[in-house]
Amino acid sequence: MIEILYQDDHLVAVHKPSGLLVHRSWLDRHETQFAMQMTRDAVGCHVFPVHRLDRPTSGVLLFTKSAETARIMSEKMAAHDIDKHYLALVRGYVHEAGELDYALKVELDDIADKMADKDKAPQEAVTRYRPLAQVELPFAVGRYPTSRYSLMALEPLTGRKHQLRRHMAHLRHPIVGDTTHGDGRHNKFYRDHFGVQRLWLIAKGLGFAHPVSGEPLWIEAPLEQEWLTLFETFGWSTAQQDYLIRS
Template identity: 30%
Template structure:
């Protein structure tokens, strides 16, 4: 699989995750991104034995875009700490069904994951094991009862963007799990990890990377906007 490298040095690897590939091995048994990248590093650098590559964050299987990995244990520890402190900036592009009322807003919910069904629900803050989820979004343009949003995550909960937007009547295009009433089977989920920014775990520099969504529907409705945000 041809995976685009957005940034790489001795400590950090940032790639463009393809859609419909798991980040790490799961029950599907399908080849995962982490394994593919380890194989690539082993081959490119002729490394003997096992290759270290640390997983810093995750993207849902149907989501593509910018994703950072750690190539050393020191980088893994420091990047994970940045993630815990919410000091890794993550911006997404999302195409939603419906018409947002507000041009820009922040959403706060409490989410609970059903691990057996692999589905997340919005629940009361008093619910046992519920976790607070916060994001903000900005509307760029509306077309054909859909809208292009820029989304910034403040927390990193499973399925967070998909669940929170669906809960306010804005299910993502192509999301059968949280928008089955308005989406059809076979449609590709329109959520893309557009931008990553973080302090380098070793050097005194800041890493900034962009990843453009694919040139296919519904992204092509906003080709120019989606590649300049």
């Protein structure tokens, strides 16, 4: 079963686990479980995806119950009228909040995008970031005798492919567990030392005006237990309310 975070006559939001695909893909033909089908089975009707989450990213995933509502929500998404908030664990200490305006070239898949324009100009990409906590571990992962990490609140103001992962890597603070843009030494350390293999990125909350009523709506996912177990090791709070984007 998939956890339903919110549901009404028009929308359903679920908590997608890390590692679960949003929908069927010919690139992953061996997979048998998908968030879209699991949500459909849970609510008893067809659902339409509003946005995507990368397979390794967990958190709030929004669907609609009609094609017309999906169109409205897609327009909101394209107009940046949906607030998206994430939490991420990154390598190193980030001491100050900031906003990164760094254009990104489209990431193309060798097979699925083989006909796409490989010379397309970089697209505008803007991310706000804010450090929430830091920890220093007594383990030499790289060239230093200890290893430092920061918990970050991230807000993408645009929606480019792998934007948060690429932007944090550009800042030299890659997200732990990112096998494409991250640091393999730290990824391996987390796998071996903490026994968890995942991308430490969660879509924590979505905020937008309801497509039918117009009322403001906020949907937030709790941190999974693997986050809380890690935080306990770090000496950080394990209370869910301490990590709410909006109380």
